[in-house]
Amino acid sequence: MSQYHALSEQEAVEYARNIPNFFPEGAEFVSREIGDGNLNLVFHISDKVSGKSLILKQALPYAKVVGESWPLTLDRARIESEVLLLEASLCPELVPHVYTYDPALALTVMEDLSDHTIMRRGLIEGNRYPLFAAHISHFLAKTLFYTSDLGLNQQEKKLKVQQFINPELCKITEDLIFDHPYWNAETNNYNPLIRKEVEQIWQNDKLQFEVAVLREKFLTHAQALLHGDLHTGSVFITARSTKVIDPEFGFYGPMGFDIGAVIANLLLNYAGQEAWIADEKARHDFREYLLETIRDIWTLFAEQFQAHWTQDGVDRLSKVAGYREDYMLRLLQDSIGFAGSKMIRRIIGLAHVADIQSILDLEARARSERIALSIGESLILLNRHAHSIEEVIDIAKGALTE
Amino acid sequence: MSQYHALSEQEAVEYARNIPNFFPEGAEFVSREIGDGNLNLVFHISDKVSGKSLILKQALPYAKVVGESWPLTLDRARIESEVLLLEASLCPELVPHVYTYDPALALTVMEDLSDHTIMRRGLIEGNRYPLFAAHISHFLAKTLFYTSDLGLNQQEKKLKVQQFINPELCKITEDLIFDHPYWNAETNNYNPLIRKEVEQIWQNDKLQFEVAVLREKFLTHAQALLHGDLHTGSVFITARSTKVIDPEFGFYGPMGFDIGAVIANLLLNYAGQEAWIADEKARHDFREYLLETIRDIWTLFAEQFQAHWTQDGVDRLSKVAGYREDYMLRLLQDSIGFAGSKMIRRIIGLAHVADIQSILDLEARARSERIALSIGESLILLNRHAHSIEEVIDIAKGALTE
Structure with missing residues (x-):
């Protein structure tokens, strides 16, 4: 099994059986392939007898998006597994445990989190996660501080920059977030009802300038090891537990990109709630909860990051x-600038989010999309002039009354 | 000869003899070791019969500075030779030709430039180099633009970042330029007559803040492949030819660091001329020449860099x-900020420059040192507020009348 090939379900079970000290003798295996089949195979393998289970995640050598397929490096499996291990050394309770990584098969064996929900799904259903702000701010403060020149020996940090060079997955971000949404690119995909708003973005020189500066930061500012794709679909959650998954986009980049991704995805849900909660008071309350979460995330992050700075600053x-x-x-x-750019790409660009995309009525969807574009645009224009997270909240509130 | 060991003169000659297609049959070799013995062995090997010659440069596994010795990676020989090859692909006329590189021996065989002078020496002797501004601005524009995300495919650029990770030599810069000169560090080395001025720098919070921000840029902004040590001692020069040597500090960093290094070293000579040219009019004229060179370097650099941008921008x-x-x-x-920090380190820090250090009279030297510190400090305080190279020239002129 040492040469790379995509595992069959039977091979996956055999692989699981041979992992030392995990499944007991006489296990009766049940296997399900639960990946979306676009980028990875994901096998959920459990033993009916002991009730134990685990996940085998295998990278596929191509990516499939809207029917197209292009080759994609298997090295992303190494990066994902090495980022997970590094994150686990800093905040083990917030990432899935990695049992083993097999480079030849681009295969990571990790903790089964089936008792958790994908946070994006939970938010669409109107669930609240009162511990999320504390958990994710802890994750951000730990992973960003202790992989940066502030919290890590600067020579070791350079070796980590080298370890996590990730050209192919960065290119996806560079194209789909920082380039294509800002002109009439073929990959774009937007609701025809918002064509006017989209064209306004294509013609907004000031916005394009700010996006160019943000893109430059993404390309050149090697501040900390990022998760690189920290949206609410990369978060497994319950009322008590938060697990950040899928760091295959990990690389050394600007810290604000991860923080901004979390903020952006909460605001995309905020925009989508236009359609999900019919009752006006209930919708207002849920949105207040989302804004408070954003405020808490920044505030708690800033507190903890600075506490690490005071206590463990190496510089x-x-x-x-x-x-x-x-x-x-x-x-x-x-963080504000990147949040804005991550919102706009989800409305105009190739890959959308279910918070908005699964609104079936196009008119209703357009209302949410206009709110999201308006917030995204305002955040980008604000970014270098911002002084407080309250400005983000004011922008979000203001976008509802336009 | 495959295992690393420091070459004897006899071994160096044998090595040279065996380089294919260089020296003719029946060569009569003359060898001189011309390195300073601190970091590298440098053998000048020539053939009395044909007149042909070349340089063998071998990295030593330690550095010796003011009597102390510490281990230093041999990988710097790889970096030096790979940077030279990359620079040669962009501006072959401005770097020594590399004949071969032997990784096992950390040995680079390159063009003999004995007909050139070290520029620092030439400037101390009052020589002018009217083509230098054109040459070095060409070097800077080419090497910085075409190794950056502006002029190079962004995925290839990331692989080059990986190739040129250079932790040990970067640490020397981080400590000796951006840290030690700003407090009472043991490595510092300054003229006791300027103790007052040095202590003022240690107590200047605004200056320390700017240095922290510059240091952060050095640590995190992977803009372009830098030479990394571009002072006038790294330039071999004649009236007609300029050759940039010794890029062992090469890594991906902020472009302004290389540009600033050139400016700083011209200004250090400017400060040192206090002692070298007795005649006031002649001294004034030489200083005007230096300032004009600085103006020309920036102006020509900016022109060429932007021409590359227009013609070959990939983004x-x-x-x-x-x-x-x-x-x-x-x-x-x-560039202005880094120029200032490169001046201050040469007055307070471990390694000085002959333009000032070889002024034997301590009072006379202190006068030059005060000029250099004053310019350096002003440039650092100016940096983020600067709008024109003329401000640098005004600061330099003003420092003479204080």
Whole structure:
């Protein structure tokens, strides 16, 4: 089994059986392939006798999106597994446990989280996760601080930059987030009812300028090891537990990109609620909950990040008067800019989010899309001038009354 | 000869003899070891019969500075030779030709440039190099543009970032340029007569803040493949020819660091001329020549860099209105900040420059050092607010009248 080939279900079960010290003798295996088949095979393998289970995730050598297929490096399985291990060393309770990684098969064997829900699904259904802000801010503060030059020996950090060079998956982001949505690219995919708003974005020079600067940061600012794709579809959640999954886009980039991804996806749900909650009061309340979550995420993140800074800062110059405050402000500004760009791509670009895309009535969907575009645009135009997370909340509220 | 060991002179000659198609049959070899013995062995090997010659440069596994010795990676020989080859692909006339590189021996065989002078020496002697500004601006524009995301496919660029990760040599810069000069570090080495000025720098919070931000850029902004140590001691020169040597500090960093290094070293010579040219009019004229060279370097660099941008920009977003102008302004600002930090380290830090250090009279030297510190400090405080290279020239002129 050492040469790469896509596993059959039977081979997956055999692989699982041979993992040392996991399944007991006499296990009776049940296997289901639960991946979406676009990028990876995902086998859920359980033993009816002991009740134990695990996940085998195998990268496929191509990506399938809207029917098209292009080759995609298997190295992303290595990156995913190595990022997970690194994250586990910092906040083990917030990522799935990795049992083993098999480079030849591009295969990661990891903890089964079937008792969790994909957070995006949960939010669409109107569920609240009161611990999410605390959990994700903890994840962000730990992973971003301790992989950066602030919290990690600067020579070790350079070796990690080298370890996590990820050209192919970064290219997906560079094209689909920072380029195609801003002109009439073939990959774009948007509701014809918002054509006017889309064209306005294509003609907005000031917006395009800010996106160019954000893109430059994504291309050049190797601040910390990012998850790289931290939307609510990459979060498994219950009332008590949060698990961040799928870091195959991991690389050294600007911290604000991860923080902004979380904010953007909460705001996309905020926009989508136009259609999901009919009762006006209930909708308003849920949106208030989402905005409060955003406020809490930034506030708790900033608190913890700065606590790490004070306690574990490895850099003499990080103690210089005014530097930390300036750094945090730039971090907030980046987060806001990246949040905006992550919203716009989900409305105009190739890949959409179920919070909005699964609104079947096109008129209703267009209302949510206009809210999302308006927030995204305002955040991008604000970014380098922002001073407080409250400005994000004001923008989100204002977008409902336009 | 495949295992690493420091070559004897006899072994160096044998090595040279065996290089294919270089020296003719019956060559009569003369060899001189011309390195300073601190970091590298440098053998100059020539054939008395044909007159042909070449340089064997071998990295030593340690560095010796002011009597101390610490281990230093041999990988720097690979980096030096690979940077030279990459630079040669962009501007072959401005770097020594590499005949071969032997990784096992950390040995580069390259063109003999003995007919050139080290530029620092030439400037101390009061020589002018009217073609230098054109040559070095060409070098900077080519190497910085075509290794950046602006001029190179962004996925290839990431692989080059990986290829040129250079932790050990970057650490020397991080410590000796961006850290130690700003507090009472043991490695510092300064003229006791300027103790007051040095202590003022240690107490200047605003300056320390700017240095922290510059250091952060050095640590995180992977803009382009830098030479990394582009002072006038890394330039071999004649009236007609300029050759940039010794890129062992090469890595992906902020472009302004290379541009700033050139500016800083011209200004250090400017400060040192206090002692070298006795005649006031002649001194004034030489200094005007140095300032004009700085103006020309920036102006010609900016012209050529933008010409490459227009002609060979690979990035759609680089055409966005206002982006190029903004980029060039930030590049100027970075260059000014890094120039200032490279001046201060040469006065307070471990490694000094002959332009000033070889002034034997301590009082006279202190006068030059005060000029250099004053310019360096002003450039650092100016950096993020600068709008024109003329501000650099005004600062340099102003420092003479303080």
